[in-house]
Amino acid sequence: MGRTYIVEDVVEGYLTKQCEQTAGPVSGLLIGQSSTQREYVVTATRTPQREESTASGGNSPDKEWVTEHARQVSRMLPGGLSVLGVFIVTDTDAKDTLTTLRQLVFAVENLISSERLWTSAEDDVSDRVVLHVNPKTRKTLCRTFDVKDPKSVAKPADWKYQSGVCSSWSTVSCCVSVDVLLPLPDNPTATEDTAKCLKVSARAQKAPQFVVGGGVLRLCFLQEGLRGWAHQLESAVCLIDGRRLAADAELAGGQKRNVRQTYSAQLLITPDERRLAEGVQRCGGSVSVSGAVYSTAYLHSNKPKARQAEKLLKRDAVSTLTTRAQMLLEELLTSGGASEGSSRDEHQREQFCLPHRVFCPVEASGPVCVCDYRFSDEGLSEVIDRLKEMLDMDAAEKDLDIRRETPAEVLEGDAADEPTVETAEALQSKRNYFGAAMATTVALLATAASMLYLNDV
Amino acid sequence: MVVSDSLSSDRGTILRVRGPLEFKCHLVSTDARHMLKVISRTFETLKSQVKSESCVLTVCDSPVIIWPNKDVYITPQEITPNAPCDDILKWIQSDEQDPAGLRSAKKKSKKSSAASVINLRLMMEATKTGPLSAPILSRTVQKSHFLSTTFPVDCVVRTTVNETIKDAFERLLKALTHQLCEMEKVTLQHTKGTTLLVPEPLHFLLPEPKGLVTVVYPAGVPDSQLEAQRKELHQQFELPDDWPYFRRANTYHFPNEPYKDGYLRNPHLVLTHPTLDNGKVYLVQGTYSYHHYMQDHTDDNGWGCAYRSLQTICSWFQQQGYVERAVPSHKETQQALVDVGDKKASFVGSRQWIGSIEVQAVLNQLLGVTSKIMFVSQGSELASKGRELANHFLTEGTPIMIGGGVLAHTILGVAWSETSGQIRYLILDPHYTGAEDLQVVTDKGWCGWKGTDFWDQTAYYNLCLPLRPKVF
Numbered sequence: 017m018g019r020t021y022i023v024e025d026v027v028e029g030y031l032t033k034q035c036e037q038t039a040g041p042v043s044g045l046l047i048g049q050s051s052t053q054r055e056y057v058v059t060a061t062r063t064p065q066r067e068e069s070t071a072s073g074g075n076s077p078d079k080e081w082v083t084e085h086a087r088q089v090s091r092m093l094p095g096g097l098s099v100l101g102v103f104i105v106t107d108t109d110a111k112d113t114l115t116t117l118r119q120l121v122f123a124v125e126n127l128i129s130s131e132r133l134w135t136s137a138e139d140d141v142s143d144r145v146v147l148h149v150n151p152k153t154r155k156t157l158c159r160t161f162d163v164k165d166p167k168s169v170a171k172p173a174d175w176k177y178q179s180g181v182c183s184s185w186s187t188v189s190c191c192v193s194v195d196v197l198l199p200l201p202d203n204p205t206a207t208e209d210t211a212k213c214l215k216v217s218a219r220a221q222k223a224p225q226f227v228v229g230g231g232v233l234r235l236c237f238l239q240e241g242l243r244g245w246a247h248q249l250e251s252a253v254c255l256i257d258g259r260r261l262a263a264d265a266e267l268a269g270g271q272k273r274n275v276r277q278t279y280s281a282q283l284l285i286t287p288d289e290r291r292l293a294e295g296v297q298r299c300g301g302s303v304s305v306s307g308a309v310y311s312t313a314y315l316h317s318n319k320p321k322a323r324q325a326e327k328l329l330k331r332d333a334v335s336t337l338t339t340r341a342q343m344l345l346e347e348l349l350t351s352g353g354a355s356e357g358s359s360r361d362e363h364q365r366e367q368f369c370l371p372h373r374v375f376c377p378v379e380a381s382g383p384v385c386v387c388d389y390r391f392s393d394e395g396l397s398e399v400i401d402r403l404k405e406m407l408d409m410d411a412a413e414k415d416l417d418i419r420r421e422t423p424a425e426v427l428e429g430d431a432a433d434e435p436t437v438e439t440a441e442a443l444q445s446k447r448n449y450f451g452a453a454m455a456t457t458v459a460l461l462a463t464a465a466s467m468l469y470l471n472d473v
Numbered sequence: 474m475v476v477s478d479s480l481s482s483d484r485g486t487i488l489r490v491r492g493p494l495e496f497k498c499h500l501v502s503t504d505a506r507h508m509l510k511v512i513s514r515t516f517e518t519l520k521s522q523v524k525s526e527s528c529v530l531t532v533c534d535s536p537v538i539i540w541p542n543k544d545v546y547i548t549p550q551e552i553t554p555n556a557p558c559d560d561i562l563k564w565i566q567s568d569e570q571d572p573a574g575l576r577s578a579k580k581k582s583k584k585s586s587a588a589s590v591i592n593l594r595l596m597m598e599a600t601k602t603g604p605l606s607a608p609i610l611s612r613t614v615q616k617s618h619f620l621s622t623t624f625p626v627d628c629v630v631r632t633t634v635n636e637t638i639k640d641a642f643e644r645l646l647k648a649l650t651h652q653l654c655e656m657e658k659v660t661l662q663h664t665k666g667t668t669l670l671v672p673e674p675l676h677f678l679l680p681e682p683k684g685l686v687t688v689v690y691p692a693g694v695p696d697s698q699l700e701a702q703r704k705e706l707h708q709q710f711e712l713p714d715d716w717p718y719f720r721r722a723n724t725y726h727f728p729n730e731p732y733k734d735g736y737l738r739n740p741h742l743v744l745t746h747p748t749l750d751n752g753k754v755y756l757v758q759g760t761y762s763y764h765h766y767m768q769d770h771t772d773d774n775g776w777g778c779a780y781r782s783l784q785t786i787c788s789w790f791q792q793q794g795y796v797e798r799a800v801p802s803h804k805e806t807q808q809a810l811v812d813v814g815d816k817k818a819s820f821v822g823s824r825q826w827i828g829s830i831e832v833q834a835v836l837n838q839l840l841g842v843t844s845k846i847m848f849v850s851q852g853s854e855l856a857s858k859g860r861e862l863a864n865h866f867l868t869e870g871t872p873i874m875i876g877g878g879v880l881a882h883t884i885l886g887v888a889w890s891e892t893s894g895q896i897r898y899l900i901l902d903p904h905y906t907g908a909e910d911l912q913v914v915t916d917k918g919w920c921g922w923k924g925t926d927f928w929d930q931t932a933y934y935n936l937c938l939p940l941r942p943k944v945f
Contacts, residue, residue, distance in 0.1 A: 191600055191604070193599055193601050197497045197498075197499065199499070200612075200614065248599075253596065255538070255548070260538065260548075284531065285597055285598075285599045287493045287495040295620070296500075296618055296619070296668070296669060297618065297621070298617075298619075299617055300614060300615070300616060301499075301612065301613045301616075302612075302613050302617075302619060303611065303613075305609070306608060306609055307605065307606050307609055308603065308605035308606065308607070309607070309608065310603055310605075364615055366612045366613075366614075367609055368609065368610045368611075368612070370607050371607065373607070421604055421605065422607070424608060425606065426609060
């Protein structure tokens with residue numbers, strides 16, 4: 017028994033349009049939500065054109081290009097939305113196309129999942145869809161592959177068009193405050209390593225065009241540092257509309273189906289007790305991330321469960337922060353370390369504003385939105401350009417929802433948090449000779465403290 | 474001078490808040506003054522977190538969540554802040570099983586006399602009402618130090634009967650803030666160079682009316698180095714210097730908290746004590762563990778009864794904080810007797826019995842405890858020892874080992890009438906071979922009140938009465 021894909025009517029129109037253009041085969045992504053019973057495809061977007069002409073004779077899509085597009089698009093999808101699969105519009109032989117599609121869909125999944133800070137759960141659907149549309153015959157071939165199984169074979173799937181697929185989806189959202197302080201590694205070459213480990217698609221400063229550098233974004237120390245915060249969120253107590261619901265409880269709680277609902281969530285966190293106190297360690301400095309992120313998730317209208325809402329919302333919160341941190345680091349890398357959005361005060365501290373989140377509805381009357389991140393030196397026109405390029409969406413400024421977050425602003429002369437830090441030389445002479453202890457290992461008697469926690473089992 | 478073993482319920486329920494608080498700061502220099510300043514500043518941040526609207530207390534095993542700083546807002550909203558605190562108890566799914574063993578029918582009446590505890594977790598609300606500013610990433614590059622740890626907050630407030638939730642939680646918040654101040658003092662006091670000790674709150678039960686008191690000690694520092702603090706506490710609470718109220722081992726054990734070692738503690742507490750005409754009950758003070766045949770994978774059935782009684786006595790000294798030494802195994806007991814020259818080397822590993830003289834010797838050798846020996850030439854004389862036994866439990870409060878005939882037992886108390894001379898003995902029997910089941914142990918009389926006919930009327934008995942060291 018194969019999967020069923022319920023697809024928005026507009027996607028049919030979009031695919032037809034791709035058939036009608038004559039520039040060659042078109043590949044693209046299918047975006048929507050999975051559930052255990054069926055999948056919902058909400059929108060589709062073609063792979064953007066490459067600037068350089070493809071010398072490869074052009075019939076097979078550039079795998080790296082498609083996966084990079086998928087990675088960027090993934091960042092623009094709030095909770096509940098994900099890249100469900102890949103489509104190709106081509107009159108090439110079906111069997112060859114299927115092979116290509118299979119390669120693409122696995123590559124896309126590998127890249128997207130390597131960037132995630134949250135781990136996929138047992139009940140996550142691992143089927144991805146591939147769609148082959150033949151522009152001459154208008155025939156559509158729909159298959160699924162299980163991306164958790166490298167030996168997976170194509171399975172048939174149903175592809176059904178319907179109107180208003182997501183018009184009555186529920187929205188859960190919240191504003192999560194972030195206050196993380198991390199030590200920088202002591203290793204003097206660490207900052208170079210940070211750069212090396214960001215083999216990243218360089219995003220040219222302020223230019224909206226889509227530039228590819230290829231490769232995978234590896235974990236840098238910042239991502240590692242944010243793991244603790246991500247873990248706190250994952251194990252947070254979640255209240256929906258002020259109440260703690262049982263995991264199996266339905267979100268709508270008996271209210272009418274097909275009536276759009278918005279819910280507000282609250283997350284209660286506690287530090288991880290099992291983590292042994294780290295004590296005093298040498299470091300090369302510190303990094304703090306402080307502010308708030310607006311997090312949202314959409315749920316299909318077929319009896320969504322509270323547990324699902326909680327999971328999707330938390331994942332979105334973790335993703336939105338890490339995405340922005342990655343984007344900032346990419347910016348820093350391409351601009352050689354200091355970007356215009358930073359300010360360095362005399363206390364050897366640099367501050368950078370992370371971009372703020374802007375939403376755009378997928379269809380004019382529906383609740384489901386995609387999002388983009390706007391740096392403080394960009395205008396809304398850049399956002400609109402990116403939405404067009406990445407998601408092939410024609411948005412106007414008035415469609416954009418920019419009020420969920422306020423842009424970050426660096427406060428000049430905000431020395432309240434920092435001690436008066438003299439230069440290193442001055443410190444040497446002033447330093448109380450307890451400083452000699454720096455040379456020896458410092459100890460924090462964590463054993464007794466950690467044994468205290470064992471009592472609470 | 475009787476030390477109460479448990480809190481009576483004539484005052485209200487206990488609110489207990491526990492939770493880790495993350496303590497992180499960047500130390501740009503290890504200059505002592507700078508460190509103290511940064512640490513103080515970090516504590517100020519923690520205090521403001523706890524006093525903020527983001528501070529949340531969740532009731533364990535229950536859907537109840539309270540925001541103490543938002544006019545004591547509560548969810549579910551059926552509970553209002555002006556309701557009595559005890560209403561929260563109705564919302565807690567209680568586990569009827571006593572972790573120390575199965576509940577016995579006898580116990581029900583006793584259970585209601587113990588105070589209820591509402592356990593709460595301290596959490597922070599990470600979500601706020603937006604729109605809020607997107608995050609700022611701040612980077613300071615400098616060779617320095619970073620301090621990261623969590624502090625175990627553990628705060629207790631005794632409510633008064635019919636106190637409203639609003640009042641009780643406002644007091645709890647004050648207690649939390651006060652605890653942070655205490656923790657700050659201890660941390661600052663014990664920060665040396667780049668070593669920092671975690672402040673650890675512990676609760677101690679003082680005689681009424683003082684009740685439960687919380688003290689913050691630096692974790693990992695042994696009792697022997699905290700004498701000065703304890704002396705100050707004894708003065709502050711006007712307590713005599715001869716009972717170690719504030720040693721760590723005397724930390725109050727909350728009801729329904731399981732013990733890590735699996736032994737039954739104070740099984741006698743569930744018994745109904747006999748009422749004699751003009752009689753009074755004199756019991757062992759403090760806590761002990763029930764040691765008996767077949768425990769610790771040692772098959773000592775038929776020969777180990779005195780050893781087990783000795784173990785029960787050693788557990789008393791350990792749990793009151795007089796010694797840090799664990800309860801000795803049979804081999805360790807035997808080795809101690811060889812070491813003092815009482816037995817030959819071949820004694821170790823044998824199944825030879827010991828008596829009260831040996832028990833006295835071992836207590837002295839391993840624990841540094843002196844004991845008195847009482848001798849009765851025949852069991853019937855025990856009936857007349859009421860006054861001595863009563864006095865012992867009043868002034869020393871330690872369990873007594875009694876050996877005679879072919880048996881050894883532990884006496885945990887006496888019920889004695891000065892006028893009629895009636896007497897009953899509270900006996901803990903080491904001959905039990907079963908599992909740590911409180912119901913069986915008390916129902917079948919392995920821990921129970923016995924009459925004078927319990928003793929072999931013609932055999933002679935020796936009693937070992939351990940004396941408690943008069944220290945704090």
